[in-house]
Amino acid sequence: MTLEQTLPICVAGTWRLGGGERYATSYPATGEPVAWLNAASLDDVEAAVQGAHQAFLHSGWAQRKPHERAAVLYRIAGLIRERAEELAQLQRQDNGKPINETRALVASAAGTFQFFAAACETLEETITPSRGDFVSMSVYEPMGVVAAITPWNSPIASEAQKVAPALAGGNAVVIKPAEITPLLALQLAQICEDAGLPKGLISVLPGKGSLLGDALTRHPLVKRVSFTGGTRTGKHIAHIAADKMMPVSLELGGKSPTIVLDDADLDHAVAGVLYGIFSSSGEACIAGSRLFVARALYEPFMARLTAAAAQLRVGDPADERTQMGPLISAGHRESVERYVALGLAEGGRLRLGGERLSGGAFDKGYFYPPTILEGLGNHQQVCQEEIFGPVLVALPFDSEEELLQQANDSLYALAAGIWSRDYKRAWALGRKLQAGTVWINTYKQFSISTPFGGWRDSGLGREKGRLGILQYMEQKSLYWGMNDQPLAWAGVEATQ
Ligand code: NAD
Numbered sequence: 001m002t003l004e005q006t007l008p009i010c011v012a013g014t015w016r017l018g019g020g021e022r023y024a025t026s027y028p029a030t031g032e033p034v035a036w037l038n039a040a041s042l043d044d045v046e047a048a049v050q051g052a053h054q055a056f057l058h059s060g061w062a063q064r065k066p067h068e069r070a071a072v073l074y075r076i077a078g079l080i081r082e083r084a085e086e087l088a089q090l091q092r093q094d095n096g097k098p099i100n101e102t103r104a105l106v107a108s109a110a111g112t113f114q115f116f117a118a119a120c121e122t123l124e125e126t127i128t129p130s131r132g133d134f135v136s137m138s139v140y141e142p143m144g145v146v147a148a149i150t151p152w153n154s155p156i157a158s159e160a161q162k163v164a165p166a167l168a169g170g171n172a173v174v175i176k177p178a179e180i181t182p183l184l185a186l187q188l189a190q191i192c193e194d195a196g197l198p199k200g201l202i203s204v205l206p207g208k209g210s211l212l213g214d215a216l217t218r219h220p221l222v223k224r225v226s227f228t229g230g231t232r233t234g235k236h237i238a239h240i241a242a243d244k245m246m247p248v249s250l251e252l253g254g255k256s257p258t259i260v261l262d263d264a265d266l267d268h269a270v271a272g273v274l275y276g277i278f279s280s281s282g283e284a285c286i287a288g289s290r291l292f293v294a295r296a297l298y299e300p301f302m303a304r305l306t307a308a309a310a311q312l313r314v315g316d317p318a319d320e321r322t323q324m325g326p327l328i329s330a331g332h333r334e335s336v337e338r339y340v341a342l343g344l345a346e347g348g349r350l351r352l353g354g355e356r357l358s359g360g361a362f363d364k365g366y367f368y369p370p371t372i373l374e375g376l377g378n379h380q381q382v383c384q385e386e387i388f389g390p391v392l393v394a395l396p397f398d399s400e401e402e403l404l405q406q407a408n409d410s411l412y413a414l415a416a417g418i419w420s421r422d423y424k425r426a427w428a429l430g431r432k433l434q435a436g437t438v439w440i441n442t443y444k445q446f447s448i449s450t451p452f453g454g455w456r457d458s459g460l461g462r463e464k465g466r467l468g469i470l471q472y473m474e475q476k477s478l479y480w481g482m483n484d485q486p487l488a489w490a491g492v493e494a495t496q
Contacts, residue, residue, distance in 0.1 A: 012054075096317050150229070169472035251285065262296050315362075339391060346382060
């Protein structure tokens with residue numbers, strides 16, 4: 001890939017220039033272009049969906065035995081691993097995450113394909129207890145064309161979580177990656193083809209979501225949308241889906257509470273809270289962005305946390321020691337800055353950070369330091385809205401009752417963290433917290449075998465887990481008559 005080239009996009013197995021505007025993706029650490037490509041056009045959406053539908057009907061993929069589909073998914077996992085370093089470096093350039101993080105995302109994508117290959121070949125259909133002279137069964141069928149719409153913050157890992165189970169289920173997939181981070185989805189499509197996936201079963205349509213994602217969601221041949229992104233976009237998609245009676249899964253935003261009880265192991269809690277909010281520069285749906293600390297511990301804990309946060313290494317994403325890279329774009333950094341200004345206007349105080357980094361390499365990229373705000377109430381806007389940046393709001397609490405009320409007082413309910421040495425206390429609190437995922441004495445740890453998703457404005461449906469494959473399949477009940485007599489109701493006697 002050279003900078004002068006315009007990258008082709010993948011439209012139902014044909015690699016060609018998109019029909020939309022030419023644009024560059026840029027490296028957030030320098031603002032310099034990484035690659036040029038043409039966005040997809042509405043005609044490309046139509047061609048991708050029609051091609052996917054034809055491939056679904058005629059490629060034989062849907063009819064392959066599960067272990068045969070699994071063999072292709074295992075090969076995809078293998079090719080991702082073979083190309084891991086190249087993919088991680090490209091991902092670093094595409095979205096500016098530190099190299100250690102992009103390596104982990106690539107490894108996670110390979111693991112996801114491996115997991116869903118195994119889930120595919122071991123998925124069981126059931127014979128249900130019969131209540132008559134028939135055998136009754138519950139089986140699963142592929143849906144057809146599935147759309148995977150993904151955000152910019154974890155490319156390849158997000159796409160893998162949708163593409164792997166959708167392909168395992170026998171479907172065709174059209175990916176609409178975030179406009180600003182399309183490169184890894186294109187690589188993934190190439191890898192799928194190299195692994196022997198029949199052409200047409202995967203397409204990648206980079207460009208504007210309001211145009212392409214919308215058209216894809218509305219398309220009558222698209223039978224399911226799996227979306228990860230902002231809550232507002234998710235609700236828009238849900239409305240379209242309601243009109244089509246189409247199932248959707250929505251992985252949306254968060255404002256997750258992370259709670260330090262007065263008996264917490266402080267070394268663990270400091271490390272966990274730091275990682276929870278500042279890794280990925282806070283550009284994570286599950287970021288632990290609301291910190292609740294027992295009042296008795298508040299000052300000593302905040303002093304340690306602030307000192308440790310001030311030591312985080314912000315800078316060059318290519319440097320293996322870097323813990324925080326730049327934010328994704330100039331516009332997003334401005335949005336983070338507006339939230340910090342709002343927090344101050346709401347009466348908050350800065351404990352750390354709060355001003356963009358400058359000088360040297362910081363002048364070119366979109367860097368923002370770890371920032372801690374305090375002196376605010378949970379009801380205030382910066383405590384209620386997702387900032388999606390390295391901004392932590394810290395609040396002391398007096399009783400567990402008050403804590404629980406505040407922690408659950410959010411439109412979002414994606415994740416939560418608890419730090420305590422008392423396992424019974426942590427268990428009781430963990431069961432009362434309203435969130436799709438609760439971490440106890442750890443944070444932001446994931447396993448592909450464990451379901452993930454949000455409550456309320458954080459989403460609908462679950463990804464991951466062995467049964468994640470079923471969201472890309474339609475359930476069907478089969479009754480198979482075993483009676484050698486005609487059905488009695490009609491009064492027809494068997495002739496022999
Ligand atoms: P976004 O909602 O702006 O965009 C997400 C995707 O939707 C992009 O591909 C975009 O082009 C597309 N899109 C935009 N408008 C659309 C429309 N009208 N119809 C169809 N598609 C459309 O989100 P973003 O800014 O890319 O990502 C950040 C958000 O994603 C944050 O809110 C974050 O919390 C959320 N997120 C959630 C999870 C999760 O698993 N819960 C994971 C990562 C990110």
